[in-house]
Amino acid sequence: MYLSLSILPFSLQYAQDSLKVQTISQTFEQQNSQTKKPFFQKEWVKMSIAPTLLFSASAATWGERKNIREIRNRYIPTFKVGYDNYLQYAPAATVYGLKLAGVKGRNNIGRATLSYAASIGIMAVIVNSLKYTAKVERPDGSSKNSFPSGHTSMAFTNASFLHKEYGVVSPGYSIGGYGAAAITGLGRNLNNRHWISDVLAGAGIGILSSELGYFFIDRIYKNKGDNLGMLADLESNGNPSFLSLKVGSALSTTNFLKESELTDKKEVGFEAGIEGAYFFSKKWGIGGDFSFSSFPINPTRFPLDDDIGSFDITTQSLGFLNFGAGPYFSHEISDNLNLVLKATAGYSSGASGKIFVKSEIFDLPTDEFQVAEYKPSSNFRWNTGAALTYKFNPELGVTLYGDYNQTQSRISYHFSDVIQNDQSMSDNLNNDSSHEKIKYISLGLKLTAYF
Structure with missing residues (x-):
């Protein structure tokens, strides 16, 4: 972010x-x-x-x-x-x-x-x-x-x-x-x-x-500069090289934590980052993106009995730092509209997070205590997408984009001393891990500067 x-x-x-x-x-x-x-x-x-x-x-x-x-x-x-x-x-x-x-x-x-x-x-x-x-x-x-x-x-x-x-x-x-x-x-x-x-x-x-x-x-x-006359012949090559800031929603196509059984819902998150490409011609270039994506995780509720109530397992959001590079293709639809297609491959690095149990029965200031930490593994990531830019002028435009992203991660869990000190829970849970497929579509806007 x-x-x-x-x-x-x-x-x-x-x-x-x-x-x-x-x-x-x-x-x-x-x-x-x-x-x-x-x-x-x-x-x-x-x-x-x-x-x-x-x-x-x-x-x-x-x-x-x-x-x-x-x-x-x-x-x-x-x-x-x-x-x-x-x-x-x-x-x-x-x-x-x-x-x-x-x-x-x-x-x-x-x-x-x-x-x-x-x-x-x-x-x-x-x-x-x-x-x-x-x-x-x-x-x-x-x-x-x-x-x-x-x-x-x-x-x-x-x-x-x-x-x-x-x-x-x-x-x-x-x-x-x-x-x-x-x-x-x-x-x-x-x-x-x-x-x-x-x-x-x-x-x-x-x-x-x-x-x-x-x-x-x-x-x-009464003029725009002392030396502009001698600099007048310095012009861009006209190729659609660009830098852009992107912000959008990330819509998962799979349940990221299906194997971990921490949630039964698909996550809706956000992404933000920077993207750019250098074009060798009007059509073809090479570029990449550097972005951060985050997916909030819905709490999982476990009912107890009528007198005690229930407790929730809350998990900090899944976060990934992503990098990719690959070929870019550009097509000028009109003077003000430009279409870009891309396919990139790279790396996705997951951020560690914490898992809490929350209930009113706990005599704690926040009614919760930490039971585990998790750490997603880093892995190969690939991405493909399309972007349509409306140019305000030759230097600046706003872009509507859609990308498909896919990676996978082994999420390792390390449980707290409370769990480890309980023999039955420790045998079943400690040092556990799950292999999760991470697939999502990102939709959003970019502010694009051409050079």
Whole structure:
């Protein structure tokens, strides 16, 4: 979940750029201003797409931020690495390193510095105004200035600075900058310093601040950049290479825990991740995906008698970290519609979980106690799917996708001392395992950036 959520901003890298590489003659600008542009080609729309999506994602996750944090606490509760304190500045340092090395970008160093200073100033005002007005407590309880994430805002302002100055030279600069910013935001989550909604809002503020900073400075200079004329011939090869963030539902076609007898129902879960492909031609490419899938498990109820009642066996959700790579095929249906088919093979790694017995007869604070732990084995995984993308513009689109996934796993159970100390239960249960088939269909949406 974190991977998928932390990598969302960098999959939006082209949505925020408010211009295409073009000559900047006055005649062309006058002619262009007289032509009515499609809605998604309008400058203010292109400036606002990425921030709007990120602010919407922040609002959508606000009510679930504590539940999302529990995923972090389950898998890496003691994580503490301070790389995010330094990585946030890497994209800006890259800009000045390139300029001092003589690499031409959008602007000369003086104008670039002025645009950067305007962006930082706008970002600082927005972030500090919200921090000390909202007064949201941090997840670690250290202070009440959690919303929004200042580190993430700084990281995405710096990433946008790199994108603005050198994204017109090569998309690799944009990918690297937003990748560093996304990893910074992820670090704020993993270090338990911010809620997921803080990070998403911070990313949106960073991008918006850079857009506004460049907007105002460009108006002063009355053009879009010092060096755009000489960079006008740098164009994409036109192949449909892409990066995308995906979020969807995972619908099981089999009962994952049939052999374990922990549930008699098929699970409905979710998946999130990042996917991308590089196309060598208009039709064929190679790509892969990195995703997290989780399947909640319904409690199993065992009735006792009328006086005692019943007890439930509750199992933590099954979680899998998935990786796959393989061939991708693309077909352009129209200028705005693109179909992609794929077949990948890779690896699926299962996360360990706990099993509890819960009943009102237990004199415990939560009416439950742990009876076992389980661990799914890692195994081969294959995947096939189709995706249909509607392009807002040549750089950004929204994708409807459907995938079929299949793997298998041997789930091993280790029972608690309570079970092991009972001879009859220990003989029947301890060190037990079951072989489960994992098959599911995933349906959802992707935000797709082309490069």
